[in-house]
Amino acid sequence: MENEADAFYRELPKVELHAHLNGSVSVNTIEKLISRKPHLNIEHGMTAIGKGQRRTLDECFQVFKVIHQLVDSEEDILMVATDVIREFAADGVKYLELRSTPREEKRTGLTKKGYIESVIKAIKNCKSEGLDIDVRFLVAIDRRNGTEVAMETVKLAEEFMQSTDGLVLGLDLSGDPTVGHGKDLLPALLRAKNCGLKLSLHLSEVPSQQEESNLLLSLPPDRIGHGTFLHPEMGGSQSLVDQVVTNNIPLELCLTSNVKGQTVPCYSKHHFQYWYQMGHPSIICTDDKGVFSTNLSQEYQLTATTFGLSHEAIWKLSQQAIDWIFAPDAVKQQLKQKWEAMKPQVFK
Incomplete structure (x- = not known):
């Protein structure tokens, strides 16, 4: 039986701003993908990190490679994106920005353009189903692929930004942080910024x-993913913190992901506390709800229990996330009205 505390976090209206599509694939969807491709001999343990388990960052990226083997056609992407959106909606997420790197697979005829089109189709299908969730898409640059591919990705994102009536509204920079250097991607990121795409960059x-x-940070980005090692106590610097604070750049913080990926030693030492105590915009996110066996309700509950936050403080944290979505002000206003309308029901 669900207790009252669990019910509060599930009924809490939420905003999810850092969710990688392939990392968000649930056990149920993985099951469907495995049954479609039995020849790959993939088992569940290869696609998710269970309760109490941890992996190095490198091992986490190996998990993504396995998932990519399962998701290699337009049909797969459509199914995966549809399932992921439905699951976020069932968890009380009212606004979602999904992100993913467009891939091509010669064997299945998948193109980068077809990849994005499949995600857009899933978003539109879920809308026509009447799901109470507003979904947008951030096209991701994988830093491992270098300058040229980054520029191609920006051009693709630009094209979709103009043709999808606001469904594609930004760019994510991600991929293995130990590979490549941001300076090689600067021209692509500057182009993206200049053409009106919002930037969410995995940083530090x-x-x-x-x-x-x-x-x-000199760009500056519109949001920061993780930012684990920005502050001096973690080997960053005061000058980095000052830039983030001066430009009021919100941080997308993913507690379970950082603990299971071992970039943070334990929940109580998560950098959420550093930024939250400073009053800096901090957004609770899942990163990869499938890979890290979590959901956004759980992440809010973990934040509350770890740092002693009241229901009121959690509500405020959830509501303030609306200010940092990439959709226009009119959408922010609608969401704020929805939050106000839901408040009596959540605090009943």
């Missing part, structure tokens, strides 16, 4: 990236 995910973080 691993130690000793001060130079790169400094460079990328």
Whole structure:
């Protein structure tokens, strides 16, 4: 039986701003994908990190490689994106920005354009089903693929931004943080910014990236993913913190992901506390709800129990996330009205 505390977090209206599509695939969807491709001999343990388990960052990226083997056609992407959106909606998420790197697979005829089109189709299908969730898409640059591919990705994102009536509204920079350097991606990111795409950049995910973080903060990005090692106590610097604070750049914080990926030693030492106590915009997110066996309700509950936050403080945290979505002000206003309308029901 669900207790009252669990019910509060599930009924809490939520905003999810850092969710990688392939990392958000649930056990149920993985099951469907495995049954379609038995020849791959993939088992559940290869696609998710269970309760109490941890992996190195490198091992986490190996998990994505396995999932990519299962998701390699337009049909797969449509199913995966549809399932992921439905699951976020069932968890009380009212606004979702999904992100993913468009891939091509010669064997199945999948193109990068077809990849994005399949995600857009899933978003539109879920809308026509009447799901109470507003979904947008951020096209992701994988830093491992270098300058040229990054520029191609931006051009693709630009094209979809103009043709999808606001469904594609930004760009994510992600991929293995130990590979490549931000300076090689700067031309693509500048082009994206200049054409009106919003930027959410994975930044300072691993130690000793001060130079790169400094460079990328000079853009500046509209939001930061993780930012684990920005502050001096974690090997960052006061000057990095000052840039983030001066530009009021919100952080997308993913507690379970960081603990299971071992970039943070334990929940109580998560950098959420550092930024939250400072009053800096901090958004609770899942990162990869499938891979890390979590959901957004659980992440809010973990935040509350770890840092002693009241229901009122959690409500405020959830509501303030609306200010940092990439959709226009009219959408923000609608969401704020929805939150106000739902408040009596959640605090009943």
